[in-house]
Amino acid sequence: MNQLRHLAIRCEEREKLKAYYAEAFGFREVGEGLSPFHLTDGYFELALLSNTPNQSPNGLYHFGIKVDDMDETIRKLESWKVRVQQRPDNTSFAELRVSDIDGNLIDLSVHGYLDNQPAQKDKKD
Numbered sequence: 001m002n003q004l005r006h007l008a009i010r011c012e013e014r015e016k017l018k019a020y021y022a023e024a025f026g027f028r029e030v031g032e033g034l035s036p037f038h039l040t041d042g043y044f045e046l047a048l049l050s051n052t053p054n055q056s057p058n059g060l061y062h063f064g065i066k067v068d069d070m071d072e073t074i075r076k077l078e079s080w081k082v083r084v085q086q087r088p089d090n091t092s093f094a095e096l097r098v099s100d101i102d103g104n105l106i107d108l109s110v111h112g113y114l115d116n117q118p119a120q121k122d123k124k125d
Contacts, residue, residue, distance in 0.1 A: 005043075005044055006044070006045045007044070007046050007060070007063055008046075008049050009048055009060055010049050010050070011051060012051055013102075014049075014050060016101065017100065017102060018036070021046065021048075021100070022039070023080075024076045024077055025041065026041070027039040027046065030045055037049070041065075060104050060105075062097070062104070062106060062107055063104075063105075063106060064093065064107040064108070064109060065106055065107070066109050067108055067109070067110055070095065070108065070110050077098055082099055083099065084098050085097045085098070087107070093107065093109060095108060095109055095110065095111075096109075
């Protein structure tokens with residue numbers, strides 16, 4: 001099955017957005033060979049791209065992040081002064097919605113979205 005493993009966001013202030021994702025969600029920089037604006041939670045890679053002339057103005061609608069502790073996540077988000085909204089009761093895939101400092105919408109969930117596991121690397125004997 002195909003699995004989503006990468007998301008790119010165009011932004012004006014990459015350093016500030018990188019700090020937001022690192023501090024609010026614990027994302028860290030991806031290793032060797034990539035720019036310092038590639039972050040990961042260990043399963044998924046997030047690229048923060050400069051918004052340059054002649055690029056598509058179309059942006060991201062929203063994406064989801066599964067969090068371990070909603071109360072701790074909300075506490076961290078409060079320092080960024082972002083709006084936290086309760087999702088409607090009939091929304092089974094997320095409990096809260098926030099936006100990052102550039103206005104990109106993020107659904108937050110403790111229980112997760114699907115029961116998917118990270119891809120395993122093929123081992124060669």
